Amino acid sequence: MGAGGNGAGAARVAVVTSGPGAAQDADLPLIVAGLRDAGLAAEAVHWDAEHVRWDRFDLALIRSTWDYAGRLEEFLAWADATARVTRLCNPAPVVRWNSDKRYLLDLAARGVPVVPTRFVEPGGPWAEEDLGAGRPVVVKPSVSAGARDTARYEPGQLADAARHVRMLREQGRTAMVQPYLRLVAEGERALVFLGGTFSHAIRKGPLLTEAGVVDNARVAHPGAAPYRPSEAELAVARAAVAAVPGPEGPLFARVDLALDEGREPVVMELELIEPNLFLGMNPRGLDRLVAAVAGAGEAVAGGATA
Template sequence: MITPRIALVTTRAARGLDDDMEPLVDALTQAGAQVAVVDWDDATLDWAAFELAVLRSPWDYTQRTDEFLAWLDRASALTRMLNPPDVLRWNADKHYLADLDRAGVAIVPSRFVDVGDDAAAAVDAFLGDFPTFADIVVKPCIGAGSRDAQRHARDSRAAMLAHVERLLAAGREVLLQPYLARVDEAGETALMHFDGRFSHAIRKGPLLRRGNDPTRALFAPEHITPRTPGADELELARRALAAIPFAGPLAYARVDLIRDVDGAPVLLELELAEPSLFFAHGEASAARFADALLAQTRQPR
């Protein structure tokens, strides 16, 4: 029996910060795989030496997007990449939310400000469209871990506009969303799926505080606890995964939900690239994920 060789892809800046890495290495090793933890930008690596490369924590890609996508093309020509490159490209840019919205998935209301748009007009139109919300969230369309995201009071238009213009000036397109205040009490629900099957869920406490500057770290600190999702959350997660415009099921997916003003779940983000999977909060979840990855090594490329 051939021992599958699996690369778990990270970056130097994330070494020691990925809490999922050690339990996943242990689970894969116990399942019979040969595992290497590697940096995506290590030019000395021969990606053809691996049957599988799994994105785990290449968390600097949002600041090096062009370089990262060029690497993705090169590496995926030599080994099987999970998730597949077309999925990763689609999911890396939050414009994917518009695709899911058109497919009938309930999402947090979202508007986009693209490079070249009139930022002031876009902000004013958004405030006019959502007059009852006290706070507005501004975040980059390509971003992770709440980096460069900020919650603004609606009467702080100048600060909000400055944030949008700063991102646009850096060539980064912008997502505007109303801040759904139920998250302050209920938090977010993140539902992990492996091979299309629900594994476990966690509660993530609110991250964006009014008046706080955007984090400059790789990711904002999080308060995580286990959570049993509601039937309505499981159903929305199922619908969101079914609406992904690529063949599935995917080896891994995280569906992040919050509740709207009426208490119904809505999609905040669909994490298909490099999500934290919170193995510590799901019994045997690392082993389930390892089994899903090993099954991929037995599939033809």
């Protein structure tokens, strides 16, 4: 499998990106340089580039494939095909599971505290009254990245929220309806796990600052700054990572948390495909990622040459 089968030499790693990712991902050059400094033959490769021989790599590390949500079936087909010829991180079944936020139902079934969520399928039963009354809500598609096509609504805007749900359904998309957590004003927490172990965290400002507005050009991580999570936040994040299906844990993960009305942490999202890992804010995080990738890549290369 991969380049290791061609004889001795450094393990070859594709750091997988995209057009938007290559232009905007501040972590990408850090990762490529860090892997090369560790003795690996690393290069950035666009997931949709033509004529790429993915079998010449020992490992393909998905990073800033930030256009995948709009091309989901194509991206999932790429993940499946690539995983057949090299080691894909995270694995293709995990990528498929994590590509639709209905994974929140699986986390909840495993006892992980999550934001209460109702999924409204295209053509399925639904009525405006299902939004509830007297509470703010968030409406978004179950397949999205970067909070695209997402908005929050105050109780007096529930007719607008219902139109948002109808719009998504008419587009053939599954809509999500969640309560808007007021304490998100104190910041969202993003806890990063590398090689199965907690590495570092950041806290960022709320995204949905204006009610009733879909703003797909909003800044993705406003005011991001290093953060020391509480023991309760660590426990919830570890439970979420432990609930990821499959025989091996994810090589990288980011767990986004907020506080509910009782000030208890709940999972907003579990990011396993292309999350920003904020490596520029934590050099030890970069070292941990490089070590995890190096270990995985060299294990594959060593096995292929044995």
